[in-house]
Amino acid sequence: MNATPTVPPPDAPAPRSRLALYLDLIRWDRPAGWLVLLWPTLGALWLAAGGFPGWHLLVVFVLGTILMRSAGCCINDVADRDFDRHVKRTARRPVTSGQVSVREALLLGAALALVAFGLALxxxxxxxxxxxxxxxxxxxxxxxxxxxxxxxxVLGIAFGFGIPMAYAAVQATVPLEALWLFLGKIALVLAYDTEYAMVDRDDDLKIGMKTSAIT
Structure with a gap:
């Protein structure tokens, strides 16, 4: 007698290619994440250079910003995997749902960060x-x-590093102007990410996650 075929539960994620899962892991379909890093960094480049900074630095900082934001997503999802399963918005992320292993995510994040470091060199x-x-x-x-x-x-600090690095790349120094812009970037991230975190506030209260939306 033939065995009854196993039927996946109705809420199980449909099988996807590795590439699709990796792109989902780095939030490729949500470019707002790297755009909020990129625009202040490009602004710092233009201010530092007094105009167009040159194609070399433009390519380095555009690609570096995208790569480091993507690497950050990999690290974040590995660190938060046990919390994310209790939050509606994040429960189906590739690492949390088990579609991408912790090892895969860390290797991908390391590879992206290594390429970004190569650009810095x-x-x-x-x-x-x-x-x-x-x-x-x-x-x-x-x-x-x-x-x-x-x-x-802390996220604001991480997101703001592109500003002093832009000045360092153009002027080989980090003037006080760059540090003021850095502080402004931290304030900006604190404002918009607190608003963003309001979506998860009820779930975060249940699982004990710290967030400025609760504070």
Missing amino acids: TTNALVIAWSVPALLVTIAYPFTKRFFAMPQA
């Missing part, structure tokens, strides 16, 4: 030096949601 020593704390804050951000009342401020 084509600039100067000061840009390379700033890229190290930028990476460390990107890695640390997801874990701050466990103990820090306003992790969105």
Whole structure:
């Protein structure tokens, strides 16, 4: 007698290609995430250069911004996988749903960050030096949601590193003007990501996630 075929539950995600899953993991279909990093960074490039900064720096910072935001998504989803399954908006993310393994996500994130670092190597020593704390804050951000009342401020720092790096690339120094812009970027991220986090506020209260939307 033939065995009864296994029928997946009605809410199970449909099988997808690895490429589609990886693109979903880095939020490729939601470009707003890297655009809010890119526009202030490009603004800093133009201000630092007093006009068009040149094609080399433009390509480096556009690609570097997209790559590092994508790497950050991989790290964030691995760190938050046990929390995300309890939040409606994030329960079907590739790592949380088990469609992409933790190892795959980390390898993809590392590869993207390595390419971004390769781009930084084509600039100067000061840009390379700033890229190290930028990476460390990107890695640390997801874990701050466990103990820090306003992790969105840490996200603002991670998102703002492109500004001093842009000045460093053009002027080989980071003037006070760049630091004021950096602070402004932190405030901007704190504002819009707090509004964004309001969507998850009820779920975050249940699971004990720290967020400025609750604070």
